[in-house]
Amino acid sequence: MRRSKDILSQPEWSNVRALYKSNGYTDEELDKPIVAVVNSFNTICPGHYNLKELAQQVREGIRAAGGTPVEFGTIGACDGMAMGHDGMNHILPTRELIANDIEMMMQAHRIDAMVLLGSCDKIVPGMLMAAARLDLPSILVNGGPTLPGKLEENNPYGGEYIDHSIIQQSLGSLQDGLMSEEEYLWLEDNACPTVGSCAMLGTANTMCCLSEAVGMSLPGSASIPAVYSKRKAVAYQTGKVILDLIEEEITARDIITKNSLANAIKVNSAIGGSTNTVLHILAIAYEAGIDLDLDDFGELSSQIPHLVPLIPGGSYTLLDFYEAGGVPAVMKELSSQLKLDSLTVTGKKVEDNIAQSETKDEEVINKVQDVANKTGGIAVLKGNLAPDGAITKPSAIPKEAHQFKGPAVVFENEQEALAGIKAGQVKPGDVVVIRNEGPIGGPGMPEMYKPMKLLVGKGLGSQVCVVTDGRFSGSNNGCFVGHISPEAAEGGPIGAVEEGDIISVDIKQGTIEVEAEDFIVRCEELEADTSCDCTGYLYNYSQLVTSAANGAVIPNRSN
Template sequence: MYWRSKDILKQPEWSNVRALYKSSGYTDDDLSKPIIAVVNSFSTICPGHFNLRSLAQHVREGIRAAGGTPVEFGTIGACDGMAMGHDGMRFVLPTRELIANDIEMMIQAHRLDGMVLLGSCDKIIPGMLMAAARLDIPAILVNGGPTLPGKLKTNNPYGGEYVDHSIIQQSLGSLQSGKMNEEDYLWLEDHAVPTIGSCAMLGTANTMGCLSEALGMTLPGSSTIPAVYSARMAVAYESGKAIMSLVQNNLTARKIITRDSLENAIKVNSAIGGSTNAVLHILAIAYEAEIDLTLEDFGRISKEVPHITPLIPGGPYTLLDLHEAGGIPAVMKVLEKSLALDAITLTGRTVGENSSKVRVKNTDVIRDLTNPSNKNGGIAVLTGNLSPEGAVTKPSAIPKEAHTFRGPAVVFESEQDALQGITSGMIKPGDVLVIRNEGPKGGPGMPEMYKAMKLLVGMNLGSKVCVITDGRFSGSNNGCFVGHISPEAAEGGPIGAVRNGDIIAIDVNQGTIEVESEDFSERCKDVNCYTNTKFKGYLFSYGKLVNSAAKGAIIPVR
């Protein structure tokens, strides 16, 4: 059987390469087998990645048990939670492209035969899946698993008994407005995140772990296993074994990442109420796989499936609850009639075959289609004179009374200006808070308006003020918000022409976002594009090269 690494390991022509492997302790027997990359984003910075060093060992053991030779290298993995609310957030989305590029360079330079990708958090999973689609070699993703949630039975803002990390920022608004005392606030710091793992709610990290499974790139049932469970180690071992089956059967990434599997993932995202960031990432993965998928497609497909799993921030439950209810296989079982059941997965079996014996174990957590948590899909795409290329929101995280919102604009030219405006009391119920110049180019880096939204929710303004931006939001955000407004201000988009006092009307159900002003179209012809010249280095290059959020904020590679 042929595999790529043979091209540079044949004797005697390639003895120089063999000698370099042998200098690291590899043997002739090792070099007679497929060479499999273990791509590890381990760090002690990011709690979602803290356990990846130990998981990598189990992956390597699985590879060896199945007849392969593992080689390991690292890549970066930033923590969104630590980067929130300051200039560091501009650097997070751009790491996605760096990760994809790093993996491509290492795999191609060394002619490796397959790869197991170890990542857990927001931009790392999509960056790894982008690399898999770009390279089109056998690949499996193993996530580190979610943290166990903190417990808070009294005054729980989510309505259940669990909380997660995002409650801390939300509670800062309560503290600052006198609705919470400092002792209770500091208690959250010590108890909201009791273990390692990706955040316990359905933020971008866990959304993308779940969608990797829905795509067929992660072992069925594994994406929701908590980071501290022994089953997490067993899955790593089994994934090491599974990659060898993919190599032996030449089941490459693009045979799994197809139009059908991407549509399956979009429907699962809608059903679970996944992060708005999933829009950027699924479009980017589709681009790398050379599949024509648009923002309009995403919005249309999302409408086909209601929100059936009320997970924080769109309900009281956590990833632990979802796991115990049956995980993504159970969600896909409920969606069976709307999915492409013949889509192939890394198991070599189809989606239908994988879910044939699955059952839902808790119908409060995973509801039937006839009893959804929200009749709207998890993601909605809005268009109108304010966002002709489209904008993104998350109906499952918006209070129903705010699905239609109309109010005067209060305009800020950056996130920091908006935060100052919120804390100084400039924002009143009924306002539409406009934050611009924070898109992929204008930011640069398209930072999340996480902190602004959390402060408003903590001040009991989450449904009384609507935040709109050409930046983006965290998967943990709730309240009334619309992001990814495209074109962004830095590209001459209409958001750059909005003035204080303009009446803005948002209708999530109808999919519209409009400025109600007779002269708005004329103003849009004379928008002064903003360019952030403060940043140099990679962000300077990123801002020059990156495409619109409506196209996934990709940097073109072809």
């Protein structure tokens, strides 16, 4: 029996029916499956600006298939607007808020199923976490990427398109006199010509692609541009399909399994997805009660070469990816490596969904056998600096920097690092250490997007390496290692690094080491400091959140 019936049957629950009827619902509507349209629409985040229109399409699809839609909202913050200031501390914590909000609304009102509308960095994983936690029939619809800006001359990515991240990268060039203010401001006006999630493969588009790869979104839907009419058609079709899931009693945990998450991890490596996906996949696994850890992520990623050179790991954008065949084409190319019997929201298995898929541009989606560089898109590093693990993105790092050794230049937080970089304290060959920026110490594990972009803009992207217990943006390129675990606030080894220590990063060997004879002794003298000079939700978050190596989740069960 549908659970909405528990509170809508007459005469016992006429009081609830009366409240629905005060909104205009009829007896006929209240006798149908009740489906939530969970909408993160707002007019701040460009990736979510079009979700009100898509929600209408979803509602129409639900009604056409015999259901009754009800809609509620949740927050959707923009990482791009929060970069490089105190706002970034609040971004990752919104993931848990979103999951909690959805859980509370769905449980309080005993709603039968849900269609989730989101596009950007923490919203999509937060929604998928809620789906895994609630284990109800669920589908995610993303709003689609923006169309890219166009720049054919002096394009730093090497192609004809640009995206939002070029602006911050170009700030370093402006400061060093390598470009004029007029050229710089032209980028502001032309990098983002439409609404939608950023045109490159940052965390937003990565997570939308992985939602499709794991089977929680309709095939081929992740990369459809926000302004294309097909985006509306997908929203309508999703509204219809959710009724099929209710009828067939297919719930989120039937789809989100260890095998389907393994598929997503492999697709992530093939497309060169964001480092943030490590946090999010581990968090989704936690919510689904799946035993998946950082070592599993590293092992699965190492099996798959980087096939899709999207910005920042190449010159192509999500528009190119969509036109080349998108996620289904990548999964078809990887079919020998995937669990093809995994169930999806279509009610069919992966092998059925990708049977007719094809790659339409082999420069955008490379063949496995044609890839010279077998390095995967994501790598897990371990060593005396990160005994619990660290994350890097080989696909966004120049090949000459895959092995890097140099003296440490230590900054206690992001703002110190920004000031030091601007003051010329960082030289070619240095390893820039930015600590106290983990989930606890940040708090909120802010992204070191701005320091990295400044370095790239100054021509130092491959000549220095940034190492941090914070995160990086999916748009970052250059040499970087994040998620150093344990973090400094936990008494992790990164807190023992001193100015001038030689740090060795070896992506090929999967290691990150401090080469100092007394380093182990220094580490033994460290003490954890989880105190937080903060108030409100950030304080609560800092006291409850777990290590980045565990997905930076807030525990919500006894085991």
